[in-house]
Amino acid sequence: MHEQISSLSVGRERPFTRSRPLPPYRGVLAVDAKGFTGRPALEHETISRTVPDLLMTALTRVGMREVWDDRLFPNTTGDGYVFGFDVSLVPMVIHPFLLTLQDVLTDYNVLSHGVMPIRLRASLHIGPLPDTRDEFSGNGTVRNDTHRLLDSRPVKAVLASHKENVTHVAAILSDRCFEDAVVSGYTGRHPDHFVEVAATVEGKPFAQRAWLYVPQPSGPLYEETLDRDTGDDRDIVPQEDVRTPESTGLRPHVENSAPGGNINTGTVHGGQSVSNQDIAGDLVKGNKARRVRGFQADRIRGDKNRGRS
Incomplete structure (x- = not known):
C-alpha cells in the first residue's frame, strides 16, 4: 500500500516551490482533417490511417524522413495526428514540407477516385516539452496551445472559404514559431507570405497572436466568412495590438x-x-459599410519617416 501511494506522488511536486531544469525545446506539428465528423462512420478508420501516411510521404519527398522516424510522443487524434520533433528543423517543416504536403494531398485527392478528398489544417508551435517515452509523454502548455491553434477560427475559415479543389492545406503558426523561425530569416519563405491573425477558439478561454500560411491559396487569406466546420456565421475580424x-x-x-x-x-x-x-441623397452617419475585408491600414515595416526631409 505504501509503495502505491509513493508511486502516485511521483512527479506531483507543486510548481513555484523550487527551481528545476526546463525540458528540452521541441517543435510540435498537429494536423486535422476538415469535416471529419461529417463523414460516414465507415470512412473514419480509413482517414485516421491515411493522415499519418500522407505526413510520412511528404516528409520523405523533401528528404526529411528522419523527422518521421525520430518523431516524439506521436499520437493519433482520430481525425488527425500530432508529434514532436527536433526544434532545429522547424524552418524546414514550415518550408518546404507544408508546400510539399499540399502537393501530396493534391495527388491523393486527384487519384483517389470514389474516395472523399482529404484537406488538412496544420498548426506549428515551439516550446519546452518532456519526453518520457510513454503514453503520458509530451504533455504541457505548448502541446495544449498547439491543439488550440489547430481549432482556432482563422485557420478553419481559410479551408471553408478557399476552393476545395485547389487549397488542401492551411497552416497556422504560433507567434513564437513565427518570430524564431520566419522573422529570423531561417525559413525559405518571406514574412510577407504569412498573415497575422487573432487566434480564438469557440467556447475556450484562448486568444493568441498567430500567423496564417497557405501554400496554395485560392481565395482571400482572411475575411468575414462562414465557417462550414462549425456552422458559425460570426464576423471574423483581423486584430492588431489593441490599446483601449x-x-x-x-x-x-x-x-x-x-x-x-x-x-x-x-x-x-x-x-x-x-x-x-x-446633403442631397442618403443620410450618412457613422460607418456606412457593413463589412470590411482585410486590414484597414497599411502595414509599415521600419522607419515611417525614412527618406523624408
Missing part, C-alpha cells in the same frame, strides 16, 4: 460634423463618426 482609451489616456471618441463633406484636422485617436445633415 483607458490604457492610453486618450479621448475615446471624436465627432466631426460637416455640411458638405468630411473634416479631419490634426491627429484623431480612437473612434470617429461623421454626420452630414444637409
Whole structure:
C-alpha cells in the first residue's frame, strides 16, 4: 500500500516551490482533417490511417524522413495526428514540407477516385516539452496551445472559404514559431507570405497572436466568412495590438460634423463618426459599410519617416 501511494506522488511536486531544469525545446506539428465528423462512420478508420501516411510521404519527398522516424510522443487524434520533433528543423517543416504536403494531398485527392478528398489544417508551435517515452509523454502548455491553434477560427475559415479543389492545406503558426523561425530569416519563405491573425477558439478561454500560411491559396487569406466546420456565421475580424482609451489616456471618441463633406484636422485617436445633415441623397452617419475585408491600414515595416526631409 505504501509503495502505491509513493508511486502516485511521483512527479506531483507543486510548481513555484523550487527551481528545476526546463525540458528540452521541441517543435510540435498537429494536423486535422476538415469535416471529419461529417463523414460516414465507415470512412473514419480509413482517414485516421491515411493522415499519418500522407505526413510520412511528404516528409520523405523533401528528404526529411528522419523527422518521421525520430518523431516524439506521436499520437493519433482520430481525425488527425500530432508529434514532436527536433526544434532545429522547424524552418524546414514550415518550408518546404507544408508546400510539399499540399502537393501530396493534391495527388491523393486527384487519384483517389470514389474516395472523399482529404484537406488538412496544420498548426506549428515551439516550446519546452518532456519526453518520457510513454503514453503520458509530451504533455504541457505548448502541446495544449498547439491543439488550440489547430481549432482556432482563422485557420478553419481559410479551408471553408478557399476552393476545395485547389487549397488542401492551411497552416497556422504560433507567434513564437513565427518570430524564431520566419522573422529570423531561417525559413525559405518571406514574412510577407504569412498573415497575422487573432487566434480564438469557440467556447475556450484562448486568444493568441498567430500567423496564417497557405501554400496554395485560392481565395482571400482572411475575411468575414462562414465557417462550414462549425456552422458559425460570426464576423471574423483581423486584430492588431489593441490599446483601449483607458490604457492610453486618450479621448475615446471624436465627432466631426460637416455640411458638405468630411473634416479631419490634426491627429484623431480612437473612434470617429461623421454626420452630414444637409446633403442631397442618403443620410450618412457613422460607418456606412457593413463589412470590411482585410486590414484597414497599411502595414509599415521600419522607419515611417525614412527618406523624408
